[in-house]
């Protein structure tokens with residue numbers, strides 16, 4: 692049997708905790724062959740983002756074309772897309788290659804507050820890319836920007852998910868990491884008809900850099916293997932819980948998660 696393949700179209704994080712680096716580590720741990728199209732290089736560490744350098748449209752397009760022409764990804768993840776022109780290019784590429792397993796993580800702002808998506812690109816995201824996506828994985832602040840709503844309660848999240856579904860995305864996953872309501876983190880999935888809740892312990896830690904990228908990459912990996920969306924999210928939730936709990940404690944700020952923790956737990960269980 693051939694190995695499943697996933698392509699991530701996203702920004703590079705020199706600190707290794709988020710972006711392309713988090714995606715590739717996650718794909719690898721979940722036994723998926725990872726490929727990349729880099730949209731921007733960031734100079735970044737656990738203390739913040741020190742520089743953002745978008746690549747030319749030509750460089751981004753050629754990377755995607757190279758992968759599409761030869762390596763045939765089973766699923767595509769998008770992360771940091773930075774501006775409206777890149778969003779348009781990626782949307783055109785998705786249509787051109789007839790890709791259906793498209794997971795959009797609508798990355799907007801890094802933990803330190805630095806912008807990873809220009810404000811004027813939000814409309815392009817809503818009009819061009821989201822209608823092509825199978826799954827979108829906003830955190831609560833991203834869902835607020837995309838819907839123009841203030842989200843305080845679970846009911847607000849449900850209303851936001853319905854609004855996002857109207858844009859054409861099949862599955863809406865609104866994550867709960869920013870919902871400070873208790874000692875449980877609840878991620879909510881909406882399929883256009885019903886809501887499914889994925890609960891996990893909330894860990895008291897500042898080492899959560901790249902959690903969103905890692906979670907969306909794990910969903911992408913599982914979809915690339917042919918799993919349905921609900922079971923893909925279930926595995927991704929276990930993956931991110933393990934990665935946050937088994938922290939590495941590196942860096943002086945918001946440190947990265949431990950991408951090896953999920954596999955390590957499986958190995959320990961089988962001994």
Ligand SMILES: Nc1ncnc2c1ncn2[C@@H]1O[C@H](COP(=O)(O)OP(=O)(O)O)[C@@H](O)[C@H]1O
Nearest residue numbers: 830866867868869876892893894902903906931
């Ligand atoms: N402190 C935490 N403890 C456990 N899980 C968390 C914690 N923070 C985030 N998560 C999980 O990490 C994933 C990303 O969540 P979130 O923080 O909302 O997104 P982002 O990293 O995009 O801001 C979700 O599955 C969420 O439940």
Ligand SMILES: Cc1ncc(COP(=O)(O)OP(=O)(O)O)c(N)n1
Nearest residue numbers: 702709710801802900901902903904
């Ligand atoms: C290059 C790059 N892409 C995405 C992010 C944001 O990642 P995320 O998983 O949302 O994690 P935090 O920034 O919230 O830690 C990034 N920082 N860099």
